Amino acid sequence: MLADFSMIVLNTVLLAYFAIGVLFLYSESKFLRKMKTRRNR
Structure with missing residues (x-):
């Protein structure tokens, strides 16, 4: 139970970091253009 919960939290954090990184790169490329x-x- 605890392991499943920690895995869900880890996946959520990784997805959040990925989304933030993509948004940052997108805005950065628009700014550079x-x-x-x-x-x-």
């Missing part, structure tokens, strides 16, 4: 377009003008 904006900077590039500004430089070209």
Whole structure:
């Protein structure tokens, strides 16, 4: 029972970190694109 609970918590934490990382990379790439377009003008 305790092992199952800890595994669920671990999976949830890993998924949360993954989601945050993806969102961060997505916003970072959008930001970099904006900077590039500004430089070209």
